[in-house]
Amino acid sequence: MSFIDFLLQHSPALIVAIPLLGAFLTPLISKINNRVRNVFVILIILITTILVMLLASDVFSGNIHTYVFGSQDLTVPLVRILFEVDAMSAFMAIIGSILLLVSVIYSWSFIDENSGLDKYYTLVLLLAAGMFGMMLTGDMFNFFVFLEITSIASCALIAFWTNKGKAVEAAFKYIVISSLAALFILFSIALLYGQYNALNIAVLGSVIQFSYLDKIALVLLIAALAMKAGIVPMHMWLPDAYGRAPASVTIILIGATQASLYGVFRVCFTLYGNTINLSSASIGWIIVLLGLITMLIGVAMALIQSDFKRLIAFSAVAEIGFIFLGIGTGLTLFANNQMFGLIGTTAMSGGIFHIINDSLDVGLLFLVAGAVYYATKETSLDKMGGLARHMKYTTIFFIIGLLAISGIPPMNGFASKLLIYESTFQLNPILSIVAILSSIMLLAVFVKVFHSAFLGPALPKFNGVKEVPKTMLFAMGIIASIIIIFGLFPDLVINNIVDPAVNALINYSDYIREVIPTFTGGF
Template identity: 30%
Template sequence: MDFNIYQGLMTGIQLLLASAIVTPLLAGQRKLAGGINFLACLISGLIFASLAYQVLAGHAAPATFDLQIANLTIPLMIDGFSAVFMTLISFVAAVTAFYCIGYMEMDHYRHYSLRGFYFCYPIFIAGMIALVSVDDLTTGFTIAWQMMTIASFGLIRFDDKDAVIVRSANKYLILMQLAWLAVLAAALMVPGCTWGTPLHQIAEQLGLLDTGLRTLLLALVLLGFGMKAGMFPLGQLWLPDAHSVAPSPISALLSGVMLKTGIYGMIRTLFWMTPDTMPAQEVQYWGLAVALIGVVTLFIGTSQSLKQVDAKRLNAYSSIGQIGYIILAIGCARYYLGPNAALHTLALLAILGAFLHVLNHAIFKSLLFLCVGSVQYTTGTKDLDKLGGLFALMPITAVIAGIAAIAVSGVPAFSGFTSKWAIVGSALLSGKAAGIFVIFGVIALVTSAMTLATYVKLYGMTFTSVGVEWNENSNVHEVSKVMLAPKLVLAAVCLIQGFCPWLFVQLFGRVLATSEGVLSHTLGTPKVFASLSHSYAGVSFAASNGSAIAFSFPLVMIAMLTVALVFAQWLRKAGGAEERTAPVWLCGYQTLNNANRYLSSHIFDAFKKFMKWTGGNVRGA
């Protein structure tokens, strides 16, 4: 046992729990309470990042130890995967906590006490940290899951004067408890396993079971974690309602990092709990089933997102779609890790795509929810039919939202492109060896175009179209520096993810090197990893250690675009082109007003009618 890592984990969680006790006592001084909550999240986050660095550096990987609470023994494990998830949760939590200082001053919340909010916030974070640290599906899992679920329930129903919000929160709580029961029941049904049995022992026992019972138990675990992640059709039962009614910084946490705890559980289930003695064909069936669920999730979720006129519901349905990409990649990787060694490189590309999209989605979706929160803060609405023209009034937020919208759409040279292309490429390149996955790849590629359309709509109807001048709230302005700073930080990280993806590819290499299981044993070899880095995008840059890193394609594209723009500017000037200004033609209308402007409800109307069968329809769409 590495005492420093154990002590760091305990200290960070204890600090968050102490904040849950102290901060509510000062809730009367709203900004002071917000500042204390932020400091607790920041300091604990630095502690978690420090111990994650120790693990990823290989000094103690994986770090395993037991936590004794009274007569309970809770097995803990921090390896490369859990270290990255822990750091991601801590980072988004700290940034969002700083945003809360300004956001919770919104007029709508001024009459609400913040005691409950600042009691639940740090417990929510501590629960997620604990969930990616425990090494069982019973005792420690139950404590961590309940901390996360009950605290997030309190945050979602913060605006408890609205009956719709309360109903949404209650539905969320019931479904998350059912998800917990599914995982717990599966763990306790494994012969020879009881409270506190670690995952590797569960995997060993699963290998001794007959196929039918093993299938049932794995299905229950995937059902529970899949509901948490938002996979189809379970995500549609709770995710859009919960994410759209919670305060925007909480929506950012729910979508940015809480959904990833479900993904974490799915990865642990498929790559740590599948026993070595499990027949290869059975493992491939699981991969195919998960990939199928993923492709349905990404297609349906994105289609439903396109129909929304509430900006937060649009982001919520979009999260279902983006989670579908990750689930598809997990299924592809599990299928490819079969007897055909030729597919192992594609398995590495697929799980790399899942890893990158977990990181990318956490940043750009948190950023999108914070941008929508800023718009709601200053305009009083999140209805896209009532917005428009905010670029001139909120220019900084508009630029930041543009970065996030381009990233989530998978536009080349931005963060979503690298992860989506790795996922789609891993499916398309399977060819005759796994033909069905080629179809999945095509569907994912088409769906990416739908995502672009969705965020053209969100961004256009919020920032670049006309309309806000007729809004009832005429005092529209840029938000405070306290609310801008967190968005700028997330936007900067988003750009780094897009322009320098090789940094995160190298991080993934460290994750494989500091984790055990089939992923590391099969894919973590220098030969397999080198084959990926040499072939991806056909462009190689020399890393500091002399190895070839081919994930420099975004920078190459930016350089090419820069040269093209400079040439176009020179050509324009050389030709003596002149600019003219003229009134905008209004299609026969004398004046443009709220009665004749183009609304969000009208955009892609024919396509929305064609896709009516996918659900999520609003206002006759």
């Protein structure tokens, strides 16, 4: 067995274990030198990214990886913890690794002036481990544990600037909300455990019956995970947290939010996959309606904000609505085979493609906001103006982000939004009209930002403003280049990354059959 095969076989565990080991070692390594610590953290994230890419390239070719902890064989999957990586998990893990890598590079100079940096990097690595654990695990309770790791680490990171009262307050709101959500998730896991005496997602998915208790558990799981993902009207923690955290943390928080979103889809499609005929229509319509409200309210609130990061946070809420709309349209038609083949797959590939586009676009905009804050120490849009004269490259990156998030053709947002518009139009024209309307309003929101922050006369108070350091520009450049590549060649991305993920969600029986070979269900 060659070394690559060995790595590939153990990569699901290593992807979580390496950031954890790095997090435990960081307090000791930071005794040496600050520079050594930064290099060490970047190295850890880089190794993890390479492992994720290795695993993903194998998973996208059609294999589902399983990894049993503490035992070699799959004969006793009932008792041990199982990691199960299908294309959807690998897709999410790719997003997470890109965001982490960018964030760590960006942090090098962005956060450099503050104290407590060794704890900062420790928490970033822990957040990475929690995110990857949520995305790769195949066990309900393990999912809960990693959810808690993610939320505790993100809460501590949101409160990084403790001398600002609002940051501490946002962190408190975040931890209250997320621990409440986690407790309800634990409660519904206990409901499922009490009925079926199993904790594995695949095992539960093979025996689930949609009884009364199952319905209660489904509702609690969807509501709690949707609250963690920031669905209106449970989104209000999100602008507080995103707006007050340092920009380098916010971009990882996007990844954590997407991990909760992944949880919603995993619960709807895989855990309750066997009862999909009973549940799909009503749950699908609920998700579509939540998505519509999310888009409209998110974008309307973004229009009247005057704080730069808070405005972007509200538009991030609106973007999550697009994802919910796409996936919900697919779920609504899931029981209807004929319609699903026509519309559903398109809608779902639009929704899933939009996950990666959303995290890249919103991430780039947050990084730009952080760069503006770094250069001017100013967050309010009313006090900015004429920054394009001092910060050329940042302005270019902002324009790229603006075009991408509002779905203007040469950028990546266009491709996924086009898919969503087309499919929802065939289901019900009102849905796509609302989607297009909120997309237009998103453009209006960011044109406002572009005008008030970057255009206009050169204000005398910003005379000394200089361009941000090269590492921050490099981090923004990575995301911008990925956005342009995705925008120019969407066909490539959809064929190689998105379609396998969509198929993994639709063919839930493959996921279950990997653990229980005798399972006969699904299509």
